[in-house]
Amino acid sequence: MAEDRRTRRTRRALSNALVELVLERGFSALTVEDITERADVGRATFYSHFRDREDLFARVTAGLLDGLSERLRPVMAESPVGFTGKPVLEMLRHAREERDAYRIVLRGEGDGRPLQMFTDAIARATADEFRDRAERNGVEPRIDPTLLARVWVGEQIAVLRWWVEHETPPMPVEDVVRMLLDLGLHGRYWASGFNDETTDGTAST
Amino acid sequence: MAEDRRTRRTRRALSNALVELVLERGFSALTVEDITERADVGRATFYSHFRDREDLFARVTAGLLDGLSERLRPVMAESPVGFTGKPVLEMLRHAREERDAYRIVLRGEGDGRPLQMFTDAIARATADEFRDRAERNGVEPRIDPTLLARVWVGEQIAVLRWWVEHETPPMPVEDVVRMLLDLGLHGRYWASGFNDETTDGTAST
DNA sequence: ACGTTTCGAGACAGCTTGTTCAGTAACTTA
DNA sequence: TAAGTTACTGAACAAGCTGTCTCGAAACGT
Structure with a gap:
């Protein structure tokens, strides 16, 4: 049972979004919603991963x-x-x-x-x-x-x-x-x- | 008109409180109230200085x-x-x-x-x-x-x-x-x- | 095609932020 | 030491964020 493709996708998306946004605005200025929005992922989903x-x-x-x-x-x-x-x-x-x-x-x-x-x-x-x-x-x-x-x-x-x-x-x-x-x-x-x-x-x- | 003694006092207190608390819990875990409480200063006062x-x-x-x-x-x-x-x-x-x-x-x-x-x-x-x-x-x-x-x-x-x-x-x-x-x-x-x-x-x- | 897993949207209480205000206390200066 | 100025307090405020939950829909692996 290889890892579900969806989880891979959303984890990647969230990771990339984080890096982009920290680069733009700095870590402390970010909200979870900023990240999920950029990653195009529901906010609730974020918490089921991190x-x-x-x-x-x-x-x-x-x-x-x-x-x-x-x-x-x-x-x-x-x-x-x-x-x-x-x-x-x-x-x-x-x-x-x-x-x-x-x-x-x-x-x-x-x-x-x-x-x-x-x-x-x-x-x-x-x-x-x-x-x-x-x-x-x-x-x-x-x-x-x-x-x-x-x-x-x-x-x-x-x-x-x-x-x-x-x-x-x-x-x-x-x-x-x-x-x-x-x-x-x-x-x-x-x-x-x-x-x-x-x-x-x-x-x- | 030398600087008011009260402002010196509260600024010092707040600065010391910050250092202490960051050392204990880390900066991101701190709230303004944590700091003012430790410094024994009203929360409103904090914002009139910083x-x-x-x-x-x-x-x-x-x-x-x-x-x-x-x-x-x-x-x-x-x-x-x-x-x-x-x-x-x-x-x-x-x-x-x-x-x-x-x-x-x-x-x-x-x-x-x-x-x-x-x-x-x-x-x-x-x-x-x-x-x-x-x-x-x-x-x-x-x-x-x-x-x-x-x-x-x-x-x-x-x-x-x-x-x-x-x-x-x-x-x-x-x-x-x-x-x-x-x-x-x-x-x-x-x-x-x-x-x-x-x-x-x-x-x- | 079927059973399983992940996703999305919305709603929730609880907390933090930054501002404002009026009353009180502490300070500076003359 | 008294007068006038300045700083502090506590409370109340809207706004925003967090982390959790639920349920129906969608995507997945086999």
């Missing part, structure tokens, strides 16, 4: 994460022991396809809860990766992996957001990845045009 | 930014041409004092708008700094300063949040600053225990 607006939003976000992890699976599987920019690249591609959904999540709509869901999922996976890698290579991390993961995810999210908020792609995905790689390799001062000679021990903004 | 909940939240955030920039002013003024971690340090100290307010803003409560206000203010200032510095030293940034600023602010926000969400300070402010400085200087791979030898050109997560 508890409330937040529930719908949460499921949209979960769907996004599912899609992402599915895309990431093959890349992680073939994982050479070393480093490739593949995962980030794949995420950027995913963001390009699901641009609007990414936008509303990254903007922190819904009191930041979907964004937190998203961030936490990535941070968790990243921290695990860091630990694994350190162990495999038998090196001692200089900074707590959990914290380091948060920093790294903070960077990614910032760039991702900058990227999806531009109407027209400001830079090819490959360049974005290269940039992040350089940053990870050389640090921020290098990127701003300075190197270790110019900046003494007490460096920074 | 348009709605969002307005109140926005002003709380603006106040936070004012406080921050006031603390930053002297540090920026004495600004030696070089780099010191002073501004970040000052921000961490400010966050320690205004911990709860920082928490709710950084969590993205209020559909992320306060957070965006906060982030944008810092990113703008940072980007200007980057540009100034590059010009003063006559070097060419390897990466667009606007983007670089977003990345750097993304890092800061991530760390700040990690810092402020711990009940008991997980690390002295000075160490946090040192860590960020190291990250800016050497990059992420150094922090995770690798160096340029271990990671070849095609590095990263």
Whole structure:
């Protein structure tokens, strides 16, 4: 007994309507009726699928994460022991396809809860990766992996957001990845045009 | 004619009530009456000061930014041409004092708008700094300063949040600053225990 | 073609919002 | 300290939204 076609249809319609409307007016300005109207669905029907607006939003976000992890699976599987920019690249591609959904999540709509869901999922996976890698290579991390993961995810999210908020792609995905790689390799001062000679021990903004 | 003491009192009370309650229940779950009740103020009074909940939240955030920039002013003024971690340090100290307010803003409560206000203010200032510095030293940034600023602010926000969400300070402010400085200087791979030898050109997560 | 599941429209109480108003209390200033 | 101004209160208001329910109609899977 495959899922009823009607439920699929209305769930999709409601999800799309949500994304469109949040993009236009912001989550807190929406009523359930706004959403059902846009989706061309009876209001009562909404409640037979979702508890409330937040529930719908949460499921949209979960769907996004599912899609992402599915895309990431093959890349992680073939994982050479070393480093490739593949995962980030794949995420950027995913963001390009699901641009609007990414936008509303990254903007922190819904009191930041979907964004937190998203961030936490990535941070968790990243921290695990860091630990694994350190162990495999038998090196001692200089900074707590959990914290380091948060920093790294903070960077990614910032760039991702900058990227999806531009109407027209400001830079090819490959360049974005290269940039992040350089940053990870050389640090921020290098990127701003300075190197270790110019900046003494007490460096920074 | 200095400001009436009563207005100061009720505005403070309402602001504090908001912060407390958002921390406890989240912004979207709050009613105006919840806030006025906690602040021990008539509901009608609320509307003679603020348009709605969002307005109140926005002003709380603006106040936070004012406080921050006031603390930053002297540090920026004495600004030696070089780099010191002073501004970040000052921000961490400010966050320690205004911990709860920082928490709710950084969590993205209020559909992320306060957070965006906060982030944008810092990113703008940072980007200007980057540009100034590059010009003063006559070097060419390897990466667009606007983007670089977003990345750097993304890092800061991530760390700040990690810092402020711990009940008991997980690390002295000075160490946090040192860590960020190291990250800016050497990059992420150094922090995770690798160096340029271990990671070849095609590095990263 | 049949039994099952979903959908739609309308009606419901309950709550929140934002405004208004008149009486009372607190404040500033001279 | 008294006079005049300004802020606060509590109550009442229409309007809108929420979440739940019911029943007949329509779409579905097999």
